[in-house]
Amino acid sequence: MPYTTQAVEKGTSYSFIAEAKPPTVTMPRIKALMTGSIPGFIDVVVNLNSPALLDDNLIWQAKVAGKRIIFYGDDTWVKLFPKHFVEYDGTTSFFVSDFTEVDDNVTRHLDRVLKREDWDLLILHYLGLDHIGHMTGPHSPLVGPKLREMDNILKKIHISLLSKEEASLPNLLVVCGDHGMSETGSHGGSSEGEVHTPLLFISSAFEKRS
Template sequence: MNLNSQALLEDNLLWQAKNSGKRIIFYGDDTWVRLFPKHFLEFDGTTSFFVSDYTEVDNNVTRHLDSTLKRDDWDVLILHYLGLDHIGHISGPHSSLIGPKLQEMDDVIKKIHTSVITTEAEGMLPNLLVLCGDHGMSEMGSHGGSSEPEVNTPLVLISPAFPTKEGMGETLVVEQVDLTPTLALALALPISQNSVGRLIPAMFERASLREQLRYLHINGHQLSNLLRDSNPSFHKEDGYEQFRMAEKAHGSWMKLYVEGNTSEVLSNMAEKVLKQYLEALQAMSAALSKQLGKYDMYSMMVGMSLILQVIFKRNLTSFSIK
């Protein structure tokens, strides 16, 4: 996030949540407050300028937890801790300060998880705990590059709504952009129109086949619209054609479903459509992400040339004056 960020005006997950009546509370990095100035029911921002502070910057977030977790006047709680990031900048990932800070974060997660379990026992709707980092950390403690330790970070999703499994289970690799459609569908929100992500299927394993197909179709419809609006040659993209084929097969499945067909054929057909949708989503998401990563090299070179000319002329002027 840019420290000088202005309000984010384009369609986004928080705007969709607020627009749908979700009550959002935020504590942490005040960049969020600048990006989303009118989205929060309550907020307390902490500045990220003082990199040497890795204690108070987190205490000012945690101090709100006990009282907030006892309240029932909010739907979404966002916490952005900065302490671990600051320690990385100060002394790197192998600092003696890392262990105690991770233990502190473990205690915070335990507190939230315990509260979630207590709430579930009272018969409320399933809660979802999302634990993630916005970036990793290099051997030097920085995160501005593209090395694997800098761009890879854990994502943990915890909810009683998920099926219980022994051990850790399979570790999935997902893109950061996949969080937007996944959380949107989990919260019954529209997917942001410019989202290039695809939903994480493991989140919806407990849903019926009909619901899973519906979620995949919603995501596919959004991605295909974005592809059509941003790429004149959208019809040539494999993912777009795959989605249309999956959509057609989905329609055939729905016809059998509505007719009351409960045979094994219906189940096998649904699995086939699921696979078609997933392949289409992967292809469309990849095409859109690649498109976003393209740069106008000619314009960039012209801009750099102009900057160098200005610098050169200024140096000549300074030399002449001397």
């Protein structure tokens, strides 16, 4: 991911290795990221049919503060936050043999939404890399091209955000994974590959740090 690597090396970001507590499956991990709480294994049971999240969370706080939130991607978010988004397009995550359609369904909105000024928070949850892991493993030759695709998407978003900063405060681009991947390409457990995920904060506000 050359563009993302360049952003890190230029000093316009803070980068971390985050530790995801098991169970490392999507719904409880989204809950953990948005609430700051550690999920329980009962969440694995309801992962396939997620109820609306009632605990205090970042999405609710943003909405209460008047922030306009747009979401595209894994429809688990839509189930957890059914009335929080001013616009959304959910994609089911169950067709794990699909490496392209799920991500194209997210990316097709980008050019249009990045030109608009009617939102404050944009959340994108891509699925292709996860599906490649499930079907062909973490060392698959499909992983490299998918990471390059994600890098180009990050580049597009970042350049767009920078172009809008002349008349606004610095924007913040957050890049993270909800969980990692085991050596066999699965997730849910507590192996090192499953619980360690990248967490990257990119913003021009960080440029002047010493």
